[in-house]
Amino acid sequence: MREGTTPLVRREDYTAPSHWIRSVDLSFDLDPAKTLVINRMQVEPNADRPGEALRLDGEDIVLTRVLVNGESISFRNEGGQLVLENLPAEPFALEIRNTCAPEKNLELSGLYTSGGSFFTQCEAQGFRRITYFLDRPDVMALFRVTLRADARAYPVLLSNGNRVDQGKLDHGRHYATWVDPHPKPSYLFALVAGELVCREQRVRSRSGKDHLLQVYVRAGDLDKTEHAMNSLIASVVWDEARFGLSLDLERFMIVAVSDFNMGAMENKGLNIFNTKFVLANPATATDVDYANIEAVVGHEYFHNWTGNRVTCRDWFQLSLKEGLTVYRDQTFSQDMAGEASARAVKRIEDVRQLRQMQFPEDAGPMAHPVRPEQYQAIDNFYTTTVYEKGAEVVRMMATLVGEACFRAGMDLYFQRHDGQAVTCDDYAQAIADANPGSPLATRLDAFKRWYAQAGTPRVSAQGVYSAETGSYTLTLSQQTPATPGQPVKAPFVIPVAMGLLDSDGRPLLLQLQGEADYGGTDRVLVLDQASQTFVFTGLYGLTAAPVPSLLRGFSAPVILEWQADEAALFTQLRHDTDPFNRWEAAQRLAVQRLLSAVRSGQPLQLDAAWLDAQRAVLRDPALDAAFKDLVLTPPSAGYLAEQLAADGVPVDPPRIHAARESLRAQLAQALHDDWVWAFETHQDNGAYRPDPVSSGRRALANLALSHLVLDAARSGDTVWPGKAFQRVKDAGNLTDRQGALIALLHAHHELAEPALARVHAQFKGEALVIDRWFALQAGTPERDGRVFARIKALALHPDYSLRNPNRARSLLATLFVMNPSALHREDAAGYVFWADKVVEVDAFNPQLAARLARGLDRWRTLAEPYRSAAREALIRVSGRADLSPDTREIVTRALQD
Known part of the structure; x- marks a missing residue:
């Protein structure tokens, strides 16, 4: 796998397989050192490709036998494939016997062991590490699986579908047989064997069928599964009610399982999850954890239809299942949040994540379309572009046809394609065909550029008001920067949800030129040309030009370039009826001040108008606490860096860090009394509840405490640091305990050390809490090199391990991706550390190493000396002959001109 050049796979080269595998009977004799796999398949030649050899994928397995219709045949290995020639022209039985060594499988792909149990991860290409197979998503087969193992060591034996048989065997062994009645590709195969306990719940569907829901964990974690079970029940109910999709x-x-490269996996009926997205109780999980568990449980369950019943024809179509299912889980989470304000907070959080992670990807060397055109390692394309931007593409479809009509399109999609492996084009066509005459259907070919073109469109807006004619002329233009392999972009179809406000913030009725009457205060404009002009009429009697409220709800994944004056932004912050644009106005006001200081090199000095606006938000009784927390949290360093890079300004991470720290310090000092009020009035002293209102109150109280401790570090006050330390000791939930610990860490207060020691001693047996303990320290803003030195020391901590992906990410991913203030150093030590760890991890877990390597994607945007030093680190890694294809693709693309 590490020799030679990995071939490039191109979407345009897709061809159907030479054979179809219609059914599979798998038998496993499970043993950690040597598991025997007997694979009996019913194979049917593809009539369109007669006489071709059958090429089966296999990796790191030992072949012992090949039979066709019960007879041994000759075979050869070629390029990692088992090649069988001179096969029957009619359907035939193929039997393959091989062994694998699960306990040696440190890549955590295929069949491996963790904590004394067996687990699998087969997406995208892990099944070939179990047995030889046509390991591609368009080969869908019926699976029957029999598991045999020692009954004492592995009392629980699970696989996909329904259990049809189980019993005892000789010598203390036992077996279980599972049958999945639905055809599936091999990437959806799963098995689990081990000593596990489970929480069970029976539910009845609307059709009257009873179903058994089970959550399996290791002994001792059962008390942390209630929220996951409740989330699963809610997912089952929601999908049936919202989309008419029942559990099948x-x-x-x-x-x-604690050793897992991904977040979770939607294997048919047997979802395998990273423990961080299952286990939760108030002492060991935060409000964010609770929300993430609900979202991820929903996501994987919703895959049952969008990904399993209808799957991808090839891996280029990955967003067919992932983008659509992210959209579904985001909608589910909004519906679970309930009231409009909580729904808005969820939308803002999703957009913030998209901007911080996907927009930089679109602007960097790994930029690729939602439907990529080529790859070397498919694992590298499990990206925010495929997932989150893909979800935005689905959201735009829903916006262009309307919610009810979108449901009709989904119904048609399942009617046409249930049980098939299809493409993104098939999905878009179904939504359009169900809604003829819609803005989507009339622009479908142009709309599908969202699948084919990389990059983030930049939409510029200019407005002119004429008091004489009572008209407001809005001109929207779009331009998308060049990306690797795509120097020129055709116009996208961009839905722009918008409204107009008067100078006092009141919404105006909208009437486009040529319309007979007003059409309400909200409108969706469709920008599908390089530039278009929209004229709104009937706007008489205004004392000033209207304030445009554009891209409401973030109706398209674009960068809006609108040279709004400060008065307009303050109007939006105070009055806009769209919560997203109210938050966006606050972000723009903060960005303007921060970037002005960064560009000039002068100290940041916050003005009274901005501070008064922040105080008004904090004190506003009409605003939810969660929304206040979002508004009062400054833009991330990464987001600020991308704004500079987009303008061609070299990025100086320490200068950005200094500006943000100055903003935090001034905000802490100027609003001290207001932070005291916020902290004291937003305590939630009752029983812990992870609902949006309670979570919002805790978030705002912890934000207030962080500012109070920060200001205390300036003034020498000991009261608030003491309160934070006491909160670390006796908080009734992890959210508040973590909030207090963050306050001490980010202020670099001397009480941070005893607080860290106390948390470690109290939770040393809780792996997920200790993961967080490492991550909080790695994410602390840098001061005089102390944070980086701490991180290097933590890498040698006896509780730290690179073998467990969660633990490895807690320190390394936090530093490389989330803490530029500590990574980017003039002495290049951060880049040396990055290179050392990427190479070290790559030796046994290429998937994890490739993700860590993404930390230097944007090295070209850096100012000197950071730029040259980062390049040297990339060259050093790329020069290794033993580098995995996964990591090599990342560093090679990063270095390409």
């Missing part, structure tokens, strides 16, 4: 198996199982 007798049971649905979730299994939690």
